[in-house]
Amino acid sequence: xxxxxxxxxxxxxxxxxxxxxxxxxxxxxxxxxxxxxxxxxxxxxxxxxxxxxxxxxxxxxxxxxxxxxxxxxxxxxxxxxxxxxxxxxxxxxxxxxxxxxxxxxxxxxxxxxxxxxxxxxxxxxxxxxxxxxxxxxxxxxxxxxxxxxxxxxxxxxxxxxxxxxxxxxxxxxxxxxxxxxxxx
Amino acid sequence: xxxxxxxxxxxxxxxxxxxxxxxxxxxxxxxxxxxxxxxxxxxxxxxxxxxxxxxxxxxxxxxxxxxxxxxxxxxxxxxxxxxxxxxxxx
Numbered sequence: 001x002x003x004x005x006x007x008x009x010x011x012x013x014x015x016x017x018x019x020x021x022x023x024x025x026x027x028x029x030x031x032x033x034x035x036x037x038x039x040x041x042x043x044x045x046x047x048x049x050x051x052x053x054x055x056x057x058x059x060x061x062x063x064x065x066x067x068x069x070x071x072x073x074x075x076x077x078x079x080x081x082x083x084x085x086x087x088x089x090x091x092x093x094x095x096x097x098x099x100x101x102x103x104x105x106x107x108x109x110x111x112x113x114x115x116x117x118x119x120x121x122x123x124x125x126x127x128x129x130x131x132x133x134x135x136x137x138x139x140x141x142x143x144x145x146x147x148x149x150x151x152x153x154x155x156x157x158x159x160x161x162x163x164x165x166x167x168x169x170x171x172x173x174x175x176x177x178x179x180x181x182x183x184x
Numbered sequence: 185x186x187x188x189x190x191x192x193x194x195x196x197x198x199x200x201x202x203x204x205x206x207x208x209x210x211x212x213x214x215x216x217x218x219x220x221x222x223x224x225x226x227x228x229x230x231x232x233x234x235x236x237x238x239x240x241x242x243x244x245x246x247x248x249x250x251x252x253x254x255x256x257x258x259x260x261x262x263x264x265x266x267x268x269x270x271x272x273x274x
Binding site: 007008011015016019023033040091094097099103105109112123162163170172173 | 229
């Protein structure tokens with residue numbers, strides 16, 4: 001197969017998967033389409049460096065990750081400043097007791113994920129996060145990447161990645177508390 | 185008062201919750217791990233939160249391996265392919 005034929009095949013076969021991943025990471029269809037298009041252009045121009053050692057989709061996903069990281073670095077040039085004063089007082093203690101509410105879900109996480117309403121609440125809570133935090137969190141959980149790897153890709157310090165994860169999780173916890181656990 | 189003792193002798197809740205992230209990712213140092221364990225033993229807020237961190241972590245690990253929730257239809261995907269074919273002049 002010639003290079004053009006192979007690329008054509010890849011576009012046919014892998015566009016959907018790449019688009020889904022990009023939309024998920026960026027929460028923006030237009031941005032995602034632009035980036036996946038760039039992925040194919042990059043794959044075309046560096047085709048010779050693809051030696052067939054990995055599966056084509058794995059290679060394309062790696063290019064996509066790099067493109068998303070580029071996008072993130074360009075958009076957020078400075079290190080993030082993460083405030084926790086919504087949750088903690090000046091001594092660093094919890095401001096309110098809502099964290100004590102019992103979720104009552106020990107060992108039933110899978111059941112929660114089977115519940116459509118819960119999934120909807122979770123997705124809404126995630127989409128409510130600012131994209132500056134959302135993108136690192138999603139990259140961290142996608143393929144269970146390691147923190148140093150993600151922070152290197154996004155050009156933030158590992159310490160800041162911990163802070164981002166801490167802050168997003170605190171917000172998710174509170175959001176789910178309000179929108180799901182206190183209602184169910 | 186208890187809150188104050190925890191804060192002085194061990195670490196504030198705002199730091200303990202950060203260490204939970206590191207422990208989750210197995211990037212915590214032995215000293216930090218000890219500090220966190222002591223803190224959680226005597227702080228009911230962080231104890232409750234830790235349980236929720238574990239639940240959230242486990243949910244997110246299971247949830248985000250796929251992208252099937254993403255809203256995109258066949259026509260949009262086809263349009264996209266056509267656009268890329270034109271762009272690459274195929």
